[in-house]
Amino acid sequence: MGKTLFDKVWDQHVVMENEDGSTLLYIDRHLIHEVTSPQAFEGLRLAGRKPWRPSAAVATPDHNVPTMDRERGIDDPVSRAQVEALDANCREFGITEFGMDDIRQGIVHVVGPEQGLTLPGMTVVCGDSHTSTHGAFASIAMGIGTSEVEHVLATQCLIQKKPKRMRITVEGPLPAGVTGKDVALYIIGRIGTAGGTGHAIEYAGQAVRELSMEGRMSLCNMSIEAGARCGMVAVDEVTLEYVKGRPYAPRGELWERAEAAWRELHSDDDAAFDVEHVFEAADIAPQVSWGTSPEMVVPVTGRVPRLAEARDAVQRESWRRALEYMGLREGTPITDIAVDKVFIGSCTNGRIEDLRAAAEIARGRKVAASVKQALVVPGSGLVRKQAEDEGLDVIFREAGFEWREPGCSMCLAMNADRLEPGERCASTSNRNFEGRQGMGGRTHLVSPAMAAAAAIAGHFVDVRAL
Amino acid sequence: MDAFTRLKGLVVPLDRANVDTDAIIPKQFLKSIKRTGYGPYLFDEWRYADRGEPGMDCSQRPLREDFVLNQPRYQGASILLARENFGCGSSREHAPWALLDYGFRCIIAPSFADIFYNNCFKNGILPVVLDAGIVDRLFAECEATPGYELDVDLAAQTVTTPTGDAFPFEVDAFRKHCLLHGLDDIGLTLTHADVIRAYEARRRKEAPWLGI
Numbered sequence: 187m188g189k190t191l192f193d194k195v196w197d198q199h200v201v202m203e204n205e206d207g208s209t210l211l212y213i214d215r216h217l218i219h220e221v222t223s224p225q226a227f228e229g230l231r232l233a234g235r236k237p238w239r240p241s242a243a244v245a246t247p248d249h250n251v252p253t254m255d256r257e258r259g260i261d262d263p264v265s266r267a268q269v270e271a272l273d274a275n276c277r278e279f280g281i282t283e284f285g286m287d288d289i290r291q292g293i294v295h296v297v298g299p300e301q302g303l304t305l306p307g308m309t310v311v312c313g314d315s316h317t318s319t320h321g322a323f324a325s326i327a328m329g330i331g332t333s334e335v336e337h338v339l340a341t342q343c344l345i346q347k348k349p350k351r352m353r354i355t356v357e358g359p360l361p362a363g364v365t366g367k368d369v370a371l372y373i374i375g376r377i378g379t380a381g382g383t384g385h386a387i388e389y390a391g392q393a394v395r396e397l398s399m400e401g402r403m404s405l406c407n408m409s410i411e412a413g414a415r416c417g418m419v420a421v422d423e424v425t426l427e428y429v430k431g432r433p434y435a436p437r438g439e440l441w442e443r444a445e446a447a448w449r450e451l452h453s454d455d456d457a458a459f460d461v462e463h464v465f466e467a468a469d470i471a472p473q474v475s476w477g478t479s480p481e482m483v484v485p486v487t488g489r490v491p492r493l494a495e496a497r498d499a500v501q502r503e504s505w506r507r508a509l510e511y512m513g514l515r516e517g518t519p520i521t522d523i524a525v526d527k528v529f530i531g532s533c534t535n536g537r538i539e540d541l542r543a544a545a546e547i548a549r550g551r552k553v554a555a556s557v558k559q560a561l562v563v564p565g566s567g568l569v570r571k572q573a574e575d576e577g578l579d580v581i582f583r584e585a586g587f588e589w590r591e592p593g594c595s596m597c598l599a600m601n602a603d604r605l606e607p608g609e610r611c612a613s614t615s616n617r618n619f620e621g622r623q624g625m626g627g628r629t630h631l632v633s634p635a636m637a638a639a640a641a642i643a644g645h646f647v648d649v650r651a652l
Numbered sequence: 653m654d655a656f657t658r659l660k661g662l663v664v665p666l667d668r669a670n671v672d673t674d675a676i677i678p679k680q681f682l683k684s685i686k687r688t689g690y691g692p693y694l695f696d697e698w699r700y701a702d703r704g705e706p707g708m709d710c711s712q713r714p715l716r717e718d719f720v721l722n723q724p725r726y727q728g729a730s731i732l733l734a735r736e737n738f739g740c741g742s743s744r745e746h747a748p749w750a751l752l753d754y755g756f757r758c759i760i761a762p763s764f765a766d767i768f769y770n771n772c773f774k775n776g777i778l779p780v781v782l783d784a785g786i787v788d789r790l791f792a793e794c795e796a797t798p799g800y801e802l803d804v805d806l807a808a809q810t811v812t813t814p815t816g817d818a819f820p821f822e823v824d825a826f827r828k829h830c831l832l833h834g835l836d837d838i839g840l841t842l843t844h845a846d847v848i849r850a851y852e853a854r855r856r857k858e859a860p861w862l863g864i
């Protein structure tokens with residue numbers, strides 16, 4: 187019987203198998219940021235250990251960095267201490283870091299692919315759940331906790347149990363106005379936030395193949411919101427095209443060899459999956475989340491659900507809490523919901539294509555007077571530069587958006603960018619949990635074009651009608 | 653890491669599905685570079701009526717009286733009874749650190765998110781998966797019985813109620829072994845250093861572009 191894509195990559199990374207069924211898995215690439223690493227480095231120091239292979243690791247600060255007046259440094263002393271700890275740890279342990287004043291700095295999941303640090307067929311880990319992003323390159327990319335960050339630093343390996351394999355096929359061409367983000371939200375709405383628990387997902391089908399690498403990254407990024415260990419897409423011309431010429435990608439004869447190996451990175455025709463889901467792309471409209479979990483999502487043409495439609499008592503109770511927290515009434519049409527703030531950015535949607543899509547909507551229009559703030563935060567310094575080279579910053583500024591420096595920003599509001607209690611935000615990030623963007627803040631997850639459209643209209647609108 | 657063998661402790665029921673790690677420990681507390689001291693901020697937005705900031709003296713803060721952790725009958729609990737998909741979202745290990753620092757050593761739920769589940773074992777917390785029906789029953793008993801305690805035995809893999817009903821649970825053999833003995837798995841992996849080096853030598857030839 188044939189092998190799945192996941193099995194091919196997994197098998198190449200097995201260092202040894204223990205009798206109890208756990209595997210020592212070799213890690214090719216370790217990405218590091220300031221929030222989940224200090225305790226791991228401290229652990230190494232306390233045990234008198236050294237990184238096994240420092241060149242496998244690359245670090246960049248992202249969660250805490252300010253997105254304006256950066257030359258002034260970080261005002262918040264606690265945030266500053268954490269970023270400085272990363273600088274010091276990288277120096278001490280000989281790890282490459284793209285620091286705050288490096289143009290390559292940015293959100294770790296934008297930086298990895300952009301630099302060619304993420305390559306097809308790799309195992310990639312990071313102390314961050316959205317590491318699943320890198321699976322767009324047919325790599326096994328997993329978020330890990332800080333103890334595992336320390337384990338990988340010390341041994342270049344992880345102790346893993348093999349997850350089950352799930353394939354999600356989206357058939358048919360991708361409809362106009364529907365992005366990788368919408369596909370991701372639609373899938374989570376269908377299978378639920380625990381739908382992928384214990385599984386490695388492979389995304390397949392015509393609609394997935396039609397996505398650009400940016401779109402595939404948005405899709406794989408949100409695999410964790412479906413509870414999966416990782417999400418993957420097979421290698422094709424789109425993948426190779428994206429990787430070729432990146433700073434850390436192989437060149438010349440090495441590229442030829444790598445390319446030949448990477449072309450094998452797809453599931454065999456007769457490979458078997460533990461679970462299969464098949465969806466029709468034609469059924470997918472631009473999505474808007476209404477509640478406090480990414481599975482609480484409906485098409486922009488839909489309504490906030492009624493409690494009576496819940497499948498059981500536990501779901502009814504969580505819907506009731508979500509409606510209360512979000513300040514919404516059952517049955518409200520999505521396009522009747524007005525927003526106070528708009529956030530375009532994050533590791534889900536902070537790439538150049540995302541900014542282009544948002545700028546396309548913003549061009550020649552103005553942010554509605556009722557919208558207090560509309561932020562555009564590029565995913566990295568290089569994304570920012572490219573956007574400026576294309577004049578996108580001018581389009582955004584003229585429309586009334588703020589153009590910021592790269593970082594996680596209002597995706598999780600660890601820096602100064604946040605929602606105030608009760609404020610409602612159209613956000614291109616990935617989590618609408620209570621308090622995620624600031625205590626009491628209300629998040630609606632959407633694509634970049636949908637967020638820009640909401641900024642202009644002052645409420646949600648269907649981008650396809652613009 | 654402290655070993656976990658057997659625990660008889662007071663149970664607190666947290667009756668919500670999909671409790672995420674942002675709720676368990678909000679982001680502003682992730683700025684600390686330590687592993688300890690998160691307990692007072694566990695479930696911060698649900699526990700306190702004001703906005704929590706790192707370094708606050710929590711004994712002075714206004715409490716949300718209706719939140720279950722604030723109720724007098726549940727003070728001193730060491731077992732958390734939870735609903736499906738507990739610990740979803742962010743990979744932050746600050747979530748188990750906060751639970752541990754507060755005093756929880758065991759969490760019982762119908763299901764857990766993968767990364768959180770794994771993080772628990774690294775910190776001497778035992779996550780126990782029981783059938784949704786059994787968890788329902790434990791919720792009902794716990795709410796009806798002041799001072800409700802469960803007896804969790806890792807070696808025997810059972811959870812026993814005050815009336816003597818014992819429910820078996822599954823746990824991975826390697827994780828069980830590490831937890832029972834409080835083992836550091838980095839030390840264990842490093843005993844295989846030669847095997848890792850041999851793997852690297854092979855990979856260097858097979859996939860030279862990886863720069864191993």
Ligand code: SF4
Nearest residue numbers: 316532533594597598
């Ligand atoms: S952008 Fe948001 S989700 Fe992505 S790494 Fe940063 S905080 Fe996490």
